[in-house]
Amino acid sequence: MSVITFWSNSKRATGQTMSAVAVACNMAIEHNYKLLLISTNYDDNSLEKCFGGSEKNKTLIKSIIKNPVVNLDSGIEGLYKLAYSGRMTPDSIQNYTKVVYKNRLEVLYGYKKVENKPTDEEYLKVREKYREIIQNASKFYDMIVIDLNKEIEDEVTKQILSLSDVIVVNVEQKIGMIDDFIALKHNEEILKKDNIILNIGRYDSFSKYTIKNISRYAGIRRDITAVPYNTLYFEAASEENVADLFLKIRKVDPTDRNANFTKTVNDAVEKIIYKIQELQMKM
Numbered sequence: 001m002s003v004i005t006f007w008s009n010s011k012r013a014t015g016q017t018m019s020a021v022a023v024a025c026n027m028a029i030e031h032n033y034k035l036l037l038i039s040t041n042y043d044d045n046s047l048e049k050c051f052g053g054s055e056k057n058k059t060l061i062k063s064i065i066k067n068p069v070v071n072l073d074s075g076i077e078g079l080y081k082l083a084y085s086g087r088m089t090p091d092s093i094q095n096y097t098k099v100v101y102k103n104r105l106e107v108l109y110g111y112k113k114v115e116n117k118p119t120d121e122e123y124l125k126v127r128e129k130y131r132e133i134i135q136n137a138s139k140f141y142d143m144i145v146i147d148l149n150k151e152i153e154d155e156v157t158k159q160i161l162s163l164s165d166v167i168v169v170n171v172e173q174k175i176g177m178i179d180d181f182i183a184l185k186h187n188e189e190i191l192k193k194d195n196i197i198l199n200i201g202r203y204d205s206f207s208k209y210t211i212k213n214i215s216r217y218a219g220i221r222r223d224i225t226a227v228p229y230n231t232l233y234f235e236a237a238s239e240e241n242v243a244d245l246f247l248k249i250r251k252v253d254p255t256d257r258n259a260n261f262t263k264t265v266n267d268a269v270e271k272i273i274y275k276i277q278e279l280q281m282k283m
Contacts, residue, residue, distance in 0.1 A: 001138040002276045005146040005164040006199070007157075009184055010177060015201020016170040017046045018237060019227040019268075020147045023168075025246040026269045028105035033142040036097065039110035040130055040160070041149050042123050047109055050242040051100050075109045076126055076133075083129040090140035093133065100243050106141075108133075127156045134163065152188065161190050166275050168197045168225070173209050175217075182218055195279055197272060200226040205260065223275065225268035230261040 006020040017039075024037045039047050079096040082088045097106035111126050113119045137144055146164070151157050161167055169184075169191070171177040181198060185191045198218065200211065203226035215224050236245040249258050 001142055001144065002165040003134060003138060003144045003146065003163060004166045004168065004272060004276075005148050005160060006168045006170060007148040007161065008150055008170040009152050010171065010180065011150065012172060012177075014170040014172050014177075015227060015229075017041075017044075017147050018234070019168070019170060019199055019201045020145055021047070021050050021237070021242060022227050022233070022246075022265045023269055023272065024105060024145045025100070025242060026265050027143065027145075027273075028101050029246055029250060030266065030269065031273070034103060034140075035105045035143045035145060036093070036108060036137050036141040037100075037105065037145045037147070038108045038130075038134065038137070039147045040127070040156075041110040041147065043113045043119075044110055045112070046237075047107055047147070049240060050237045051098055051107055052240040053098075076111050077122075079108070079133060080126045080129045083132050084125070088132070088136055090136045090138075093137050093140060105243075108137075130156055131159045131163065134160065152184075158190065164195070165279065166195050166197060166272055167191070168199045168272070170199045170201050173200050173203060173207050173214075175209065178209070178214055178218055195275065196223065197275060198224045199268070200224070203228040203264065222271070225271050226264055227268060228261050228264050230258060232258060233261065 004023075006016050006023075008014045008016050020037065024035055027033055028035045037047070075096055075098075079088065079093060082092060082096075093108070094106060097108050099106050111119070111123045134144060134146070146160060148157060148160055167190075169181060171181050185196065198214075198220055200214065203211075205228065211224055211226055215221070218224075232245060232249070233242070236242045249256075249262050252259050252262055
C-alpha cells in the first residue's frame with residue numbers, strides 16, 4: 001500500500017481537490033490498483049458533486065436488517081464511531097464508502113454539518129480518528145489518496161503528512177505561490193524529505209509559468225506535475241459525472257481538444273507512481 005496526500009498551505013483556491021480526484025480516477029482506470037479517496041475537509045461537498053451522494057454498502061444494509069438497533073450513520077460519521085468502539089477493521093471500511101469504479105475506486109466523504117447537532121465538537125472527535133482510519137485502510141487498499149485540509153500547524157494534519165508516502169503540494173500557477181512553496185520547503189521539516197511533488201492546479205499551458213520554467217526557477221528536476229483546467233472536467237465536477245467522463249476521454253484522438261488534459265493527468269499519475277517506486281527501492 002501507499003498513501004498519497006494532496007495538500008496546500010495556501011488559503012487561496014489551488015485546484016487541490018480537483019487534482020486529487022483526477023489523479024485518483026486516472027490511477028484507478030489505467031492501473032491495476034484498488035484505491036480509496038478520502039476527504040478530511042469539514043462541511044465540503046466537492047466530492048459529492050463529483051461522484052454523487054454517499055450510499056450505504058450492501059454489507060452494511062444486511063447488518064442493519066439483522067440488527068435493527070445498529071447506528072444508521074454512513075460515511076465518515078459511521079466509521080469514526082466504529083473506530084471509537086474498537087470495532088474497526090481494514091475490511092470494514094468499505095461498508096462506509098461510495099463505490100465509484102467497482103473493485104477499483106471508492107470514496108470516503110468528509111464530515112458534514114447537520115442541523116440540531118453539536119457538529120463542530122463532533123468533527124474534532126472525527127479528526128482524532130483519521131490517522132487510525134488511514135492506517136487501517138492501508139491494509140485493505142493498494143493506494144490511499146487523501147484530500148487533506150490546510151492547517152500546517154494542526155497536529156492531525158502533521159500526523160497525516162508524516163505517514164504519507166508521497167506529499168503532493170498544490171499551488172496556483174503564480175510566481176508568488178512558487179516562492180511560498182520554496183520557502184515552505186526550506187522551513188518545514190516535514191517538507192524537507194524527498195517524497196515531495198509540486199503540483200500546479202488549473203494549469204494553463206499558455207502561461208509563461210510553464211512546468212519547464214517553474215522547474216528551472218524552483219530547482220526541481222522532475223518532481224513537478226500539473227492538472228490543467230478543462231471545461232468538460234469542471235462541468236462534470238458540478239454534475240456528479242466525473243466517473244463517466246474519465247471513461248469517455250481516456251482514449252481520445254490526439255487532435256481532440258481534451259487530449260492535452262488526458263495526457264497531462266496521465267503524466268502526473270506516472271510521476272507519482274515512479275516516485276513511490278523510487279522511494280520503495282531506497283528502503
